[in-house]
Amino acid sequence: MGRGARxxxxxxxxxxxxFVGINPGLRSAQMGHHFAGPSNRFWKLLYESRLVTEPMTYQEDARLPEWGLGLTNIVSRPSRGIDSLSPQEYRGGMAALTRKVRRYRPxxxxxxxxxIYRIMYGAELSLPxxxxxxxxxxNIAGVPIFLLPNPSGRNAHYGYASMLAAFRALHTFAGQSTIPDT
Known part of the structure; x- marks a missing residue:
């Protein structure tokens, strides 16, 4: 996959x-897999929070639905960072996300x-x-929203322990599949 690949x-x-990310990074687009950056903690967090019961890597992202997990992005265009994303891309992505939630009913x-939450609801909810x-x-189309920290290695606002606690709280809220569906 190339740099501009979706x-x-x-x-x-x-x-x-x-799971809903902002948009793919360039490394993920290049590798053709979600959360492929070497410093991204998504896959480790999935396993250590027990949302999956075996270690996974970005090369196995297509297996997520076997575990009852899905993955998409607000904006499908890869970029080095979110600063290059336009308000139009966010608006279009939010509409597409709503359609996906209605269609797939997670x-x-x-x-x-x-x-992501600030972009989606900041003005509407006067967020602190x-x-x-x-x-x-x-909620999106009646489906509850659970807010997690961004697992990117660039996220300096949350340490790994805080991220893991949030993923474990999601596990408690949403339940766990003990074996993958096949």
Whole structure:
């Protein structure tokens, strides 16, 4: 896959959790897999929180639906960072996300980063400077939203222990599949 390549969503109807990122990084686009950056902690957090019961790597992202997990992004265009994304891309991505939630009916939408939540609901909800992680009062098409820290290595706001605690809280809220569906 090249730099501008779009990553495929990893989702099927009825997943327990649909993880939603902002957009793919250049490394992920180059590798053709979600969360492929060497400093990204997503895969380690999935395993250590027991959302999956075996270690996984970015090369196995297509297996997420077997575990009842899905993965998509607000903006499908890869970039070095979110500063290059336009308000139009966010608006279009939010509309597309709502359509996906209606179509696939996940039990929980897990937003990977407070930035996503601010973009989606900041003006509407008059959000405070410090937004707590966890279950929010918002929903997408009736599906509850659970807020997680962004697992990117660039996220200096949360240490690994805080990230893991949030992923474990999601596990408690959404439940766990002990073996993958096949």
């Amino acid at each position: 990553l495929s969503d990893r989702i099927r109807p009825g997943v327990r959790i649909l 039990r929980t939408v897990a937003l990977l980063g407070i930035t 400077p410090q937004i707590p992680l966890g279950l929010t009062s918002s």
